[in-house]
Amino acid sequence: MATRVGVVAAVAGAAVVALLSAALALYGQPLDTALKRAFSLHKVHSVKDMENTFQLVRNIIPPLTTKKHKGQDGRIGIIGGCQEYTGAPYFAAISALKVGADLSHVFCTREAAPVIKSYSPELIVHPVLDNPKAVHEVEKWLSRLHALVVGPGLGREDALLENVKGILEVSKARGIPLIIDADGLWLIAQQPTLIQGYRKAVLTPNHMEFGRLSEAVLKDPVDNSDRRAAVLRLSQALGNVTVVQKGEQDVISDGEHVLECSQQGSNRRCGGQGDLLSGSLGVLVHWALHAGPEKTNGFSPLLLAAFGACSLTRQCNHQAFQKHGRSTTTTDMIAEVGPAFNTLFET
Numbered sequence: 001m002a003t004r005v006g007v008v009a010a011v012a013g014a015a016v017v018a019l020l021s022a023a024l025a026l027y028g029q030p031l032d033t034a035l036k037r038a039f040s041l042h043k044v045h046s047v048k049d050m051e052n053t054f055q056l057v058r059n060i061i062p063p064l065t066t067k068k069h070k071g072q073d074g075r076i077g078i079i080g081g082c083q084e085y086t087g088a089p090y091f092a093a094i095s096a097l098k099v100g101a102d103l104s105h106v107f108c109t110r111e112a113a114p115v116i117k118s119y120s121p122e123l124i125v126h127p128v129l130d131n132p133k134a135v136h137e138v139e140k141w142l143s144r145l146h147a148l149v150v151g152p153g154l155g156r157e158d159a160l161l162e163n164v165k166g167i168l169e170v171s172k173a174r175g176i177p178l179i180i181d182a183d184g185l186w187l188i189a190q191q192p193t194l195i196q197g198y199r200k201a202v203l204t205p206n207h208m209e210f211g212r213l214s215e216a217v218l219k220d221p222v223d224n225s226d227r228r229a230a231v232l233r234l235s236q237a238l239g240n241v242t243v244v245q246k247g248e249q250d251v252i253s254d255g256e257h258v259l260e261c262s263q264q265g266s267n268r269r270c271g272g273q274g275d276l277l278s279g280s281l282g283v284l285v286h287w288a289l290h291a292g293p294e295k296t297n298g299f300s301p302l303l304l305a306a307f308g309a310c311s312l313t314r315q316c317n318h319q320a321f322q323k324h325g326r327s328t329t330t331t332d333m334i335a336e337v338g339p340a341f342n343t344l345f346e347t
């Protein structure tokens with residue numbers, strides 16, 4: 001299989017950093033250069049790691065039983081959808097359902113709502129995001145939601161971003177897992193303190209978004225020569241917020257470990273694939289946190305969820321490309337969510 005998992009044994013961070021700092025003081029190297037060296041020394045690539053990680057993802061998938069009521073396998077909220085972008089929140093919300101969530105809510109602007117509703121009768125759509133009481137309108141639903149995906153198709157209008165700031169604050173106060181994507185990451189790049197130290201958050205930047213975030217948080221340009229070190233460093237600087245840098249390989253870190261997902265996809269890069277990823281991740285994060293430590297074997301639940309969502313998105317891309325080639329679109333990928341999920345996780 002074409003997946004490689006690079007598990008960077010990141011060791012008890014503080015002790016290592018202290019040791020390195022001391023050593024570096026002697027040799028006069030910058031700390032981050034040495035950290036990169038140290039972590040690349042600990043890299044392990046093996047089929048066994050890959051299979052172990054897939055097995056842990058399989059462990060977090062809730063069984064389908066006759067005893068459950070609607071909602072138990074996931075109630076996911078998407079914050080996004082404005083005049084320009086209605087496809088992105090739809091892709092994220094429908095992907096959450098196709099992965100296995102029971103209910104998927106979209107909180108969008110008034111004019112985007114009828115459009116998004118018209119794509120699918122399966123989605124619950126709230127036209128509240130440009131309402132002066134948007135924070136209150138979303139907060140009313142938070143006790144019923146297991147995770148929020150913030151950003152697909154949100155746009156960058158100041159008034160909307162101000163409302164989303166409030167939504168992030170009330171969600172954090174309730175301990176709701178947050179997946180921040182697309183224009184949600186634009187907001188975080190303006191104000192990194194909004195997410196600083198919140199360990200139930202996963203950021204899913206593409207190439208551009210990662211550059212903006214890194215420059216905002218670390219105050220220097222990204223070093224693209226070592227993506228693992230760059231992702232690890234950003235996660236650490238954000239106080240161990242999990243970061244997924246999407247690309248030719250997806251690089252995932254919680255500031256302690258680094259995983260790499262290179263599940264075979266295709267060379268087709270149509271828009272919306274990132275939305276499929278963030279919507280899927282909303283469900284998998286809920287499942288991973290709900291599964292508990294005995295199922296995750298002490299591994300970070302968010303890291304496992306991210307690895308699962310990346311593998312799934314890439315497998316959907318691979319399968320859709322087999323059928324549609326260059327004409328593959330995200331809608332074709334969404335049709336592959338069920339079969340791809342079975343291929344990867346239902347053994």
Ligand SMILES: NC(=O)C1=CN([C@@H]2O[C@H](COP(=O)(O)OP(=O)(O)OC[C@H]3O[C@@H](n4cnc5c(N)ncnc54)[C@H](O)[C@@H]3O)[C@@H](O)[C@H]2O)[C@@H](O)CC1
Binds near residue numbers: 084
């Ligand atoms: N159908 C829809 O409604 C879609 C809406 N989308 C939304 O569009 C908004 C903006 O997202 P973007 O991702 O375009 O914004 P970004 O500001 O991150 O990206 C800007 C542009 O950079 C380019 N780019 C990407 N990777 C690059 C690389 N490796 N090197 C150089 N350039 C690169 C892309 O062409 C992209 O258009 C978000 O709200 C997003 O959710 C997208 O999700 C796509 C689908």
Ligand SMILES: Nc1ncnc2c1ncn2[C@@H]1O[C@H](COP(=O)(O)OP(=O)(O)OP(=O)(O)O)[C@@H](O)[C@H]1O
Binds near residue numbers: 249269270
């Ligand atoms: N060069 C690549 N080769 C293989 N897979 C890739 C490549 N670039 C991105 N991907 C995959 O595509 C998915 C989406 O990543 P991408 O960088 O396109 O996100 P995005 O720009 O946020 O997408 P969106 O259009 O939804 O906003 C991820 O699962 C990633 O693994």
Ligand SMILES: [Mg+2]
Binds near residue numbers: 181182275
């Ligand atoms: Mg995106």
